[in-house]
Amino acid sequence: MGGLQKKKYERGSATNYITRNKARKKLQLSLADFRRLCILKGIYPHEPKHKKKVNKGSTAPRTFYLLKDIRFLLHEPIVRKFREYKVFVRKLRKAYGKAEWTGVERLRDNKPGYKLDHIIKERYPTFIDALRDIDDALSMCFLFSTFARTGKCHVQTITLCRRLTVEWMNYVVASRSLQKVFISIKGIYYQADVLGQLITWLVPYQFAHDHPTDVDYRVMATFTEMYTTLFGFINFRLYQTLNLVYPPKVTQHLKLSALSASLARVVATAEEEENQLDQFPADGEQKEQEDQNRLFEGLKFFLNREVPRESLAFILRCFGAEVSWDKSLCIGGTYDVTDETITHQIVDRPDIDKQYINRYYIQPQWVFDSVNAKMCLPVEDYFLGVTLPPHLSPFVEEKDGDYVPPEKLKLMALQRGEKHEEEEEEDEDEDDDDDEEEDNDEEDEDLTEEKNLKKMEDQRSQGKVRLEQEEKAEEKRLAIMMMKKKEKYLYDKIMFGKKRTTREVSPPDSTTA
Amino acid sequence: MAAVKRLKRVAALQPGFISFKSSAESDDLNSGRRKRVNKNKKKNWNKHSDIQDVEEFLDDVRLQERATGGLISEKPDDSLFFVDIGEQKKRVQPEVQERKKGKKSKSRPLRIDLILQHDSLVPPPKDVLAHQQPNAKKLRRIAENAEKLAAMGVLPRRQKRLLNRRPATKTSKAKTAANNFPDRPYYDLWGAEARETADPYYLEQTGKRRVKRPEKLNAKPSILPAVEVIAPGGSYNPDFFSHQVLLLEAHEVEVKREKAELRIERQLAVKREDTATEETVFQEQVEGLVEEEEDEDEEEEEDVSIRGGLQQEKKTEKERKRERADKIKSQQKQAARAFTDKKQQLFQLRSIQATLKRREQRTRERVAQRKANQEAEKSMPRRLGRLKFQAQDLEIQLSDEIPGSLRTLKPEGSVLKDRFKSMQKRNMIEPRERAKFKRRHKVKYVEKRAFKEIT
DSSP: OOSOOOOTTSSTHHHHEEEHHHHHHHHTOOHHHHHHHHHHHTOOOBOOSOHHHHTTTOOOOOOEEEHHHHHHHTTOTHHHHHHHHHHHHHHHHHHHHTTOHHHHHHHHHTOOOOOOHHHHHHHOOSHHHHHHTHHHHHHHHHHHHTSOOSSSSOHHHHHHHHHHHHHHHHHHHHHTOEEEEEEBSSEEEEEEEETTEEEEEEEEOSSOOOOOTTSOHHHHHHHHHHHHHHHHHHHHHHHHHTTOOSSOOOOTTOOHHHHHHHHHHHHHHHHHHHHHHTTSOOOHHHHHHHHHHTTTTTOEEEEOTTSOHHHHHHHHHHTTOEEEEOTTTSTTOOSOTTOTTOOEEEOOSSOOSSOOTTSEEEOTHHHHHHHHHTSOOOGGGGBTTSOOOOOOOTTOOOOSSSOOOHHHHHHHHHHHHHHHHHHHHHHHHHHHHHHHHHOSSOHHHHHHHHHHHHHHHHHHHHHHHHHHHHHHHHHHHHHHHHSOHHHHHHHHHHHHHHHHHHHHHHHHHHHHO | OHHHHHHHHHHHHSTTOOOSSOHHHHHHHHHHHOOOOOTTSHHHHHHHOOOHHHHHHHHHHHHHHHHHSSOGGGSOHHHHOOOOOOOOOTTHHHHHHHHHHHHOOOSSOOHHHHHHSOOOSSOOOOOHHHHOOOOHHHHHHHHHHHHHHHHHTOOOHHHHHHHHOOOOOOOTHHHHTOTTOTTOOOOOTTSSOOOOOSOHHHHHHTTOSOOOOOGGGGSOSOSSOSSOOOOGGGBSSOOHHHHHHHHHHHHHHHHHHHHHHHHHHHHHOOOSTTSOOHHHHHHHHHTTTSOOOOOOOOOOOOOOOOOOOOOOOOOOHHHHHHHHHHHHHHHHHHHHHHHHHHHHHTTTHHHHHHHHHHHHHHHHHHHHHHHHHHHHHHHSOOOOSSSOOOOOOOOOOOTTTOOSSSTTOOOOSOHHHHHHHHHHHTTSSOOOOOOOOOOSSOOOOOOOHHHHHHO
């Protein structure tokens, strides 16, 4: 045989992958340092398609990394810092052991540290890339900010996370970008629309929870380190887009309340500018959005003690309401219970002793449901002691034939109905103006005329709607006739499947209803 | 090797050197091994001539000249020695002291001065600077230059060094360089683009430019979203049907788990037939006790049924011809058959097409199935290490646990664990479990004294 003989496992996929231990030895780092480096740089292990080839014939489960990734890691300046830190620890331990306290102090002063800014810049070259990845960062920071400051993880990290989360919430309040809220048994899910990106994050409840033992804290701490850096830079940029000063003036207690108060003053000026700009063509959609953003505008809320204060304050402020609570709970409660101008008081008890007349006493679910329905729901369903309607998830999008819970149908009807009523009111106003201009004396006739006009408007609108529906049905029939045999066959099959699901869905409804 | 030997010899020749071997022996060896050297060469004058004694003598002379002012052998006796008479009378001493104090004259020089006099023959070196006479012109020129430089602002080197020797300010950068301190300042990271200041090749070669991040690393390791919202049945106040759906899912998971447990139990279970009955137990106990008559092994006679091989008769010509003709005929038949088959296939087109269609459909189905499997695998967590990914239990609350209000809600599940598992699901970290504590050496059990006394 001529030519060089090829040996097995010398080229191809066997040489593209490297095991974790070999990679660690190549970088001359300990396992913890290697893991930390991979997390910081965003290098993940890969599962090769043909394990036997890569593992050189054995099928033992091993962790593989791409060789090119590890070679890229060799150029990282942080690797040097890790090694310096290892040396620092060794020197410090020796100094402690020899009881050289001046040496200990000197070493401590010169402790090596590293910065992650260049890594963030490298992983997310543009701001939008970073925004897309912020979900994870948000959830982690919110999670860490709920930890108790016992010392299991650095207290500094917890404080930093708290500060960043408060800044983020202030940004959302200022930009009015909150869209959906969902209260689940795990925690509270929020969704906001920031600069065109839909961002979902999960906030755990504030009640103390025991820490599970099978979670690796070091790994989570490393992730948090990276995410706090990323999050801080994103916050800075977001504040810049709103022309707000960063960092906002922080009080000692780092509570959302105080910051919102100070931000409100700054935001007012920005809003005035917005108003001037918005006089230009306001489309139907834009107007709708703005209306949604001012959902609770002008309303004054008071939160009772037993209600989750931070979450409610955040949501209410996002939609333009004024919120306050009892001064003894936390700083930032601007007005007291006894204030007469309060329109709604949020209570979670079965009953309350002193009742003011001109305010509604409602349960907190009203706020969440209103936000999800994008309108102020009727308050009667949420009075004290009333069994609440179920809290539906806004993250579920039902398709045509799926089951829609009856509450949601009611809601949609309400939404449509309210709009219908609004249109009617508008028509009524127009009619009123017309009539008043013509005859002021004949009020009865006007009234009857109004009623007739209303009826005619209804019929006409209904007729219009019916015409449209008929047109659409005709078009559909034409399209079906024009289809080819194959396509028609497929279409029939799909429709059959859909009808079957609807048939399955409707009988349970008919039995329960 | 020659160099080593040379070094050894030179070292051995130094005064005071004590070698391992006794001197006599070493001398013998040396004399035995002394090489013939040509002392006429300049190279060898230094190496092979022993001037140690002369050097010693000269060193001694020099030392005496330096330290004691001339050769001791040439000094007069008086300067070296004195006769020790003993203690003088005390009356003379106070007189001497009084006289000294009264006159205050140094008639006798102080002892220190005497000691500090240089009494060596070697004169102190001449002070060159003392003999230098200042050149007025030169000095004037130097002064003028210094004035010009001072006017321009250039300081002489000495002053520069004095100015530089300022007390070092302690930079407190180390403490603020930590990554996670709460008041960490942030800046606009994506703002100003830093231009490359120098030649790109130079930057690359000297390591000043950062290596580009490979494109593949920007791909996300999984298509799953970062935060997965819980199903609508997980709401704190769910509506009936979605809650039932969630309960059904959890129920199915539990059923699967129970099935797996049952399967294991079934595998481990013992068959009824294998359980010991009294009879079998008795037989087992009795085995080997009673001698049984061993039957003779019946040798199985192998049937040597060699059918007396048909004696092969030679084939006659006729037979051969017949065979040939048969062969040709069968071949022809087969050819004709194939031909007619091919012709008939024309009429079987429809069924052939049907079979082909069926086959194609099957391959298409399989291809679609494979693609669907691949797509499903993309959303599954990959096997990245020794441990398999264990999905966490669904967070649900039973119907009687559902709270009526937000105040009475008991949160279910831990968000920390959820985040950890989510990262494993998205292939960002490999599944890990807590490291077990393994003992290197077995623990020795030693009884306490109290117990020893008892037992």
